[in-house]
Amino acid sequence: MQHLINDIDEVDFDVTRGGQVEIIGWLYQYYNTEPHDYAVNITGGAVTKNEIPAATQLFTTDWVVRYMVDNSLGKYWLERHPNSDLKSNLDYLLPGEIQTVDSSENLEDMRLIDNAMGSGHILVYAFDVFMKMYAEQGYSSRDAALSIVQNNLYGLEIDKRAYQLAYFALMMKARQYNRRALQPEKVKLNVHVFEDTDTVSPEFLDALSGEYADDIKQIIELFSNAGELGSIIKFDKTFNWTKLRENVEDMHTDALDIFGMNQSKKIVLKVLTIGEIMSTKYDVAVTNPPYLNKFDPDMKKYVKKNYADYSGDLFSVFIFNNINLVKIGGYAAYMTPFVWMFIKTYEKLRSYLVANKEISSLIQMEYSAFEEATVPINTFVLKNVPNGSNGTYIKLSAFKGGMNVQRDKVLEAIANPDIDYLYRTNQANFKKIPGSPIAYWASKNLIHDFEVGKRMENIVVPKVGLQTGDNKIFLRFWYEVGNQNICYSANTISESTLSGKRWFPYNKGGSYRKWFGNYDYVVNWQDNGKMIKEFTWENGNARSVVRNPRFYFQESITWSDITSGDFSARYRIPGSIFDVVGKSAFKLEKQTDLLSLLGLLNAKVTNYIFKILNPTIHLQTGNFANFPVINSKISVYKQVQVAIEITQNDWNSFEESWDFIRHPLLSHIADDNLSIWYYSVVLTNRGAKNVPIFRLWGVK
Incomplete structure (x- = not known):
């Protein structure tokens, strides 16, 4: 409390400046810091139902909120009102063509939803933008404020405390312009919190009758775990919500209410209201969805069943859901981890969006800019139309220093669209690159190389290897065991079995190093890995995973899983087992020239291409497999031999080398x-x- 009073500038609480809403959100996030750390970092396993609000509650930085709303709601309005003065008030509207759309839609009928609204920051800023629209249309501020909260803004949330903060923030915004806003009988907000229906009494279910009884029971069943599933609940059919509500309202309940009929009726009516909100089409959807991939069994089963192609994370389910929640021509805006743009887990999502929707704009932030999340972030806006025009992209990867620096660079790009980190490209180009990465900065020449080049997987075989289950038990530095127990020369698994040795060289990736090196570890592979293969959990399931054993002990090109800087590849002599982070590529055919390929992989252009295929710190075998190789008449075999010899001598110059x-x-x-x-x-x-x-x- 002392820090709240002394460390925060008084002007940040000024209602006229909007800062108070952001403070409420930050306070609530930090209120959740301890339970968040417990749920995400300490347990290590699936996040339970009760932990989801704490684990997924991330407050959205103010300028990101403004970017999302300006480029969705703001742009939607400008397309239908090309002469509007609103544009001058949208500070984060990115440069780009605004296509005129003929529309007779009334302002009161425009709907914006945040279906993971948290403490309401997005809705509060959207309120301000709507107020400017209403002013243009000649409404008084009093009438506009009530119309906005009752007609234009919708919000859903699984966390009751966050919902209460959002409700409070919206009421205060409305109260700022209209004193009647605090009269509940006159103002009804469209923000709601999910609650499970497992408390609906059996007697209530038995009392349901008539044409719509089965539909009501189906809705009650769908919402039985609503506190966990929230906005990803999927309806398999279209319901007549008005008739369902009338059916429930007409149910007779007595004054004594022995069987909890009144409470059940109240719950069901609320669920029907939420269900109708979820099944309505919106003009705009804006949200910072939950980031969660450690599902408990119930949620994992539900997500796999209903969103199989987008089940890598909850945020990817929201990306798919929300772009289909808006009308044709509507916009969906998000802040999410940027891994969906590149890695294989989200390839089906990328392919779906590139083929069926339009990426209107995107801002890719510097890897560690958003300190509140342990993942790199982007923010982007999709339009629910097939691709028809170039998107606007801003790449902030080079600008370190946190979210304020990112904000300033975005404003610079808006002021000067010719700046070198703003790109305009058509997403059709992404389909020309294997895996369809959202590589908006790729040049035409490089895209052509992907079209004509031979994929690396057609030249070598990239693989991941052994997972011991417990490295503390099965791995050692080579100098921790006696040399007499190490087999340095096995070329096949059968030779390793016959050697009688216990320890064998192990490729575990290692630090940045080109050409040769990182021979640090040995693994217990005695009797063909008998102990590792038999290593189990208490329930009898295997803890270890022996992947691709036929490639063990073969010569290879290898690289480390984590590539936070430049990419580096090394030659690995025959005789090693490799693991999941010592990723390796092997000869596809006997005549495969590994050394010439190694020369290509350690060239400057390779690092540039890999950053297009996957700019995260984990370079996957799939990214390696997609690398384009163009035949060249220039031979680098001898130069690579010399480079290997020099770095091998360097490696062997220190005691850490067994040679x-x-x-x-x-x-x-x-x-x-x-x-x-x-x-x-x-x-x-x-x-x-x-x-x-x-x-x-x-x-x-």
């Missing part, structure tokens, strides 16, 4: 001046795998 012979700083010291330790340990082991070597330069 270490002499540190380069000692190469010019006369033998009679070397330490006793050096004579006894190193020189006697030349040409053999060395025993563990420790830093004892001071010992003589």
Whole structure:
């Protein structure tokens, strides 16, 4: 409370400046910080039903809200009112063509929904934009305020506290212009919180009768887990909501209400209201949806059944749902993690959007700009029409410093559309790249390369490998075990079995390094991995996953799973097992030239292309497989051989290498001046795998 009083500027609470709404939202998010950390970071498993509100409650930064609403609701209005002065009030409207649409739609009939509204920040700003529209149409501010909250704005939420804050914020906005707003009998807001229907009494269900009884029971069943599913509840048919409501309202209940009929009736009427809101088509949908992929069994089953192609995360379900929640020509705006733009999990979502909808605009933020989320963020607007024009894209990846820096760069791009990080492109180009990544900055020449080039997976075989189940048990640094127990020369699994050795070289990726290196680990693969294969959970299910064993011990090109900087690839000599983060590619045919491919992979252009295929820090085997290779008459085989030899000598110059012979700083010291330790340990082991070597330069 002391920080609330002393650290926040008084003007931020000024109703006329709008800051108070943002403060309410931030306060509620930080109120949830401890339960959020517990649900997301500590449990590690599926997020339970009661934890979902805390785990998914992220307040939307003010300028992002303004971008989303300006480029959806604002643009929708300008298309239908090309002479409107509203444009001058939309500070975050991105440059781009605004197509005129003939429409006779009344302002009172325009609907905007936020179906994961949180504490109401989006709805409150949308209220302000609607107020400007009503003013243009000649309404008084008193009448406009009441019309907006009763006709134009809709909101849904699973978190009761957040819903109460949203309700309060909207009432205060309306009260700012009309004192009657605080009279419940005169003002009815269209914001609601989901509640389960499992408290509806059996007697109420038995009392249902008539033509619509089965439909009402079906709705009650659909909402039995509404507190968890919320806005992703799917209706399999069209309901006559008016008739359903009349049927319930006409049900007789007595004064004593022994069986809870009145309470059940109240719950069902509320559910019918929410159901009608969910099944209505809107002009605009704007939301910051929940980010969640650790589903409990009930939600996982529901999502897989109803949204199989978009089940990678709750936010991807919302992306699909909301663009189909709006009318043809309507807009849906979002703030989500930007992984949907690139990684394979969301390929079906991308393909669907690129083929059927239009990406109107998109802002891709710097990887760690939004500190409140542990994922990189983008914000974008879709239009519910087939692709017909170029979209506007802003790439902020190069600008570090948080959300304020991102905001300033967006405003710079709006003021100067010729700036080099603003792009205008047609999304049809995305289909020309395997996996349809939203690679809006790809040049025409590069897109052509994807069209004519040979995919990498047709030249080599990219694979992920062993997952031990517990690396602490099965992995060691090579110098932690005796050399006599390490098999350095197995070329096949059968040879490893016959060797009688326990430990084998293990490719676990490692730090940035090109050409050669990162030979750090050994894995317990005794008796063909018997202990690993038999490693189970308490319920008897396997903890380990032995993937692609036929490629174990083969020579390969390898790269690390995490590529936060530039991409780097290395040659791996035969004799190693590889794992899920030491990703590897193997010869497809005997004549495959791995070294020439390695030269291509370590070129500058390769890093640029991989950042198009997937700019996240995890380069997947699917991204590697999609790399375009164009045949060249220029041979780099010898140059790559030299590069490997140089980096191999460098790797072996340090004690961490099992082929270490002499540190380069000692190469010019006369033998009679070397330490006793050096004579006894190193020189006697030349040409053999060395025993563990420790830093004892001071010992003589």
